[in-house]
Amino acid sequence: MRASNRADLARASTLVPNAWGKTMKTLLLVTVAVGxxxxxxxxxxxxxxxxxxxxxxxxxxxxxxxxxxxxxxAPRNGDTKAWAKRLKKGEDALITSVKEGLVxxxxxxxxxxxxxxxFRQLIQYMSR
Ligand code: HEC
Numbered sequence: 001m002r003a004s005n006r007a008d009l010a011r012a013s014t015l016v017p018n019a020w021g022k023t024m025k026t027l028l029l030v031t032v033a034v035g036x037x038x039x040x041x042x043x044x045x046x047x048x049x050x051x052x053x054x055x056x057x058x059x060x061x062x063x064x065x066x067x068x069x070x071x072x073x074a075p076r077n078g079d080t081k082a083w084a085k086r087l088k089k090g091e092d093a094l095i096t097s098v099k100e101g102l103v104x105x106x107x108x109x110x111x112x113x114x115x116x117x118x119f120r121q122l123i124q125y126m127s128r
Pocket of ligand 1: 058059062063064065066067071072073074075086089093094095097098102103104105106108109110111114119122123
């Protein structure tokens, strides 16, 4: 039933030369797309739309062994409470911590090839 309704709707909107309807449809699509990009709409999972494959891979290769389990007091991936405390320092300070190492965390978080931008994205990924 739903599928045929949708097909009917699609047929109606393509067959009826209704410029206003088309404009509204375009506006709606643009709104949804932008809403998803900024994570403002419910149902658009921010972590899915904003985390790149590269970030997930870097995390798995370099950060996960400590940050997945919380080894040696490392703030765990997805532990928003633990990360909220860290984020108060500001993102730049956190990036500096990773680059210089912090207590049990080795320099560069063990990712010598990571850039500041990689770290920024890794921090955003882990902290939500
Ligand atoms: C060998 C384990 C280990 C690895 C690998 C590791 N970390 Fe950490 N990380 C820690 C520990 C432990 C802490 C908490 C240090 C503390 O405050 O005592 C920490 C803290 C942090 C913090 C918070 C710093 C602050 O100033 O509060 C950030 C950001 C961070 N790690 C990012 C990363 C990223 C990104 C990677 C991967 C590129 C990574 N870490 C890899 C152990 C690790």
